[in-house]
Amino acid sequence: MNIYETPLPGIGVRYEFQAEGGDHVGVVVRRDGKRDIALYDREDPDSCKGTVELSEGDASKVAELLGGTNITARLDTLSHMVEGLSIEWVTMPAAGGLTDKTIGDGRIRTETSASVVAVIRGDDGIPGPEPDFTLRAGDTVLVMGGADAVRSATSILTG
Amino acid sequence: MLAIALPLEVLPEPETSHAGAVLIELGVILLVLAVLGRVAARLGIPSIPLYLLAGLVMGDGGFIPVSAGEEFLAVGAEIGVVLLLLLLGLEYSPEDLRNGLKSNWAAGLLDGVANAVPGFAVGLMLGWSPTAALLLAGVTYISSSGIIARLLNDFERVANRETPIVLSLLVMEDIVMAVFLPIVAVLLVGASLLQGAIAAGVALGIVALAFVISMRFSHHVSRLVHSRSRELLLLGVLGLTFLVAGLADAVQVSAAVGAFLLGLTLSGQVADDVRTLLPPLRDVFGGLFFVFFGLMIDPRDLIPVLLPALALALVTAVTKIYTGMWAAKRNGIGPKGQWRTGLSLVPRGEFSIVIAGLGVAAGAESQLGPFTAAYVLILAVVGSLLMRFADKIPPPGTWGGRQQSAPSVAAPSPARARHIPPT
Numbered sequence: 001m002n003i004y005e006t007p008l009p010g011i012g013v014r015y016e017f018q019a020e021g022g023d024h025v026g027v028v029v030r031r032d033g034k035r036d037i038a039l040y041d042r043e044d045p046d047s048c049k050g051t052v053e054l055s056e057g058d059a060s061k062v063a064e065l066l067g068g069t070n071i072t073a074r075l076d077t078l079s080h081m082v083e084g085l086s087i088e089w090v091t092m093p094a095a096g097g098l099t100d101k102t103i104g105d106g107r108i109r110t111e112t113s114a115s116v117v118a119v120i121r122g123d124d125g126i127p128g129p130e131p132d133f134t135l136r137a138g139d140t141v142l143v144m145g146g147a148d149a150v151r152s153a154t155s156i157l158t159g
Numbered sequence: 160m161l162a163i164a165l166p167l168e169v170l171p172e173p174e175t176s177h178a179g180a181v182l183i184e185l186g187v188i189l190l191v192l193a194v195l196g197r198v199a200a201r202l203g204i205p206s207i208p209l210y211l212l213a214g215l216v217m218g219d220g221g222f223i224p225v226s227a228g229e230e231f232l233a234v235g236a237e238i239g240v241v242l243l244l245l246l247l248g249l250e251y252s253p254e255d256l257r258n259g260l261k262s263n264w265a266a267g268l269l270d271g272v273a274n275a276v277p278g279f280a281v282g283l284m285l286g287w288s289p290t291a292a293l294l295l296a297g298v299t300y301i302s303s304s305g306i307i308a309r310l311l312n313d314f315e316r317v318a319n320r321e322t323p324i325v326l327s328l329l330v331m332e333d334i335v336m337a338v339f340l341p342i343v344a345v346l347l348v349g350a351s352l353l354q355g356a357i358a359a360g361v362a363l364g365i366v367a368l369a370f371v372i373s374m375r376f377s378h379h380v381s382r383l384v385h386s387r388s389r390e391l392l393l394l395g396v397l398g399l400t401f402l403v404a405g406l407a408d409a410v411q412v413s414a415a416v417g418a419f420l421l422g423l424t425l426s427g428q429v430a431d432d433v434r435t436l437l438p439p440l441r442d443v444f445g446g447l448f449f450v451f452f453g454l455m456i457d458p459r460d461l462i463p464v465l466l467p468a469l470a471l472a473l474v475t476a477v478t479k480i481y482t483g484m485w486a487a488k489r490n491g492i493g494p495k496g497q498w499r500t501g502l503s504l505v506p507r508g509e510f511s512i513v514i515a516g517l518g519v520a521a522g523a524e525s526q527l528g529p530f531t532a533a534y535v536l537i538l539a540v541v542g543s544l545l546m547r548f549a550d551k552i553p554p555p556g557t558w559g560g561r562q563q564s565a566p567s568v569a570a571p572s573p574a575r576a577r578h579i580p581p582t
Contacts, residue, residue, distance in 0.1 A: 009255035026318040038318030046320040046496030
């Protein structure tokens with residue numbers, strides 16, 4: 001599933017995806033933390049059939065009901081609070097980069113000052129992986145740090 | 160007479176009754192605004208045109224005289240315009256401004272030319288000075304981001320695909336205003352061409368400085384006023400705002416412009432806090448500003464400008480619609496969405512009044528006030544109605560009886576959208 005992100009100046013960010021059933025769904029994350037869920041009209045794909053406005057609390061409840069976690073939302077607020085903080089989800093390639101190597105092998109921390117904060121493998125989240133943690137193809141690695149550091153860390157990870 | 164009147168003046172009594180009269184008038188005005196605000200909400204139109212109308216029927220040539228409180232109203236209106244522009248400047252983050260400039264500058268250019276030129280031309284046709292005509296160009300150019308943002312929310316169109324285009328045009332207009340307002344402020348002082356050019360250069364320098372501060376040092380400015388206590392934050396922000404606005408006024412860049420540039424400069428946590436803290440205060444004083452603007456206008460002066468204002472409203476409604484449709488089409492929006500984009504840009508409001516207010520305060524052109532009042536009254540109301548019924552009004556493509564073409568497949572353009580891996 002592809003999620004597309006569009007900035008809405010003065011309002012927040014809109015995320016958009018097509019569900020497997022064919023419906024286009026949009027989520028607006030407002031600057032004040034409120035969320036709108038919108039269902040696009042099949043006749044007029046630019047407009048919404050309806051929207052649901054959720055408070056921050058409602059949104060996390062709905063996220064739990066849908067079986068998700070709140071990591072993304074919390075990270076969002078975090079990057080708002082620390083100016084210049086960059087957060088990137090890096091998917092490990094089938095081969096090359098650090099795939100099948102340990103995090104320590106990449107010397108990411110020493111060379112780029114960025115940190116590997118968590119690894120998501122399948123349905124499991126592994127917070128704070130040790131340097132001897134071996135990365136596998138398809139793992140999603142959460143990297144944090146300055147924008148340049150995260151960029152160089154990403155190229156180390158993916159090769 | 161004089162001998163009898165004099166001793167009365169030194170008595171403290173009239174003083175206190177004057178304060179009472181001011182409070183009574185202010186109370187009546189605020190209550191009228193409260194009632195009008197409810198009426199506007201019921202009718203589904205913005206409150207700005209009704210506030211203007213309230214000002215028009217009060218004061219000189221109106222039905223309700225306002226005399227005692229006029230002095231306070233004048234100060235209140237000035238505070239109102241400063242707060243309005245501070246929050247307008249705050250509306251977009253430096254990042255929004257940067258992205259806006261990058262992505263939609265062509266549409267922004269069309270927007271500027273198509274909507275400012277008719278205003279300028281009509282100003283000249285009415286025999287106004289070039290400066291006054293330039294002000295009118297600003298009035299017709301700038302859409303009301305206040306009205307539009309609120310209506311997008313009310314009509315649940317925030318998630319619509321055309322909405323980023325509407326917003327990015329509003330961002331462009333905001334940027335243009337940052338350059339336009341200081342230049343006009345300088346021209347209004349009545350400088351010669353050379354003086355004007357130098358002063359405009361200085362003004363642009365200040366704008367550039369404000370942008371640099373906003374991009375590089377905004378956290379320093381923000382730390383200066385930031386506080387966890389709402390009271391201290393409010394005092395800090397208001398103090399800084401009034402100080403900057405007053406200093407800007409002292410160097411003849413106009414208080415409104417100073418506040419606007421300060422708004423552009425603030426960002427981060429302080430900007431977020433101010434955005435939640437100041438709107439109620441802005442609404443009260445902003446309401447007073449619109450009333451005061453109407454108050455300064457004799458409704459009888461509206462009659463001679465009504466026809467040209469109506470004609471200009473019609474022309475600039477069409478040019479705005481065209482601008483919006485063009486921009487939407489370029490971004491791959493379907494016909495219905497293009498139509499909604501165009502109609503969404505029609506409302507003019509607070510910014511137009513602020514621009515005209517600068518001219519009125521400087522005595523640029525006696526007709527500018529009434530003309531702008533009539534123009535904004537028409538387009539604030541008509542524009543919001545057009546926006547509301549956008550889906551019910553058939554777009555021009557279907558006017559010839561042709562069946563509308565199939566909706567475009569609206570995949571978001573990959574250039575703007577960022578792909579996020581599933582988590």
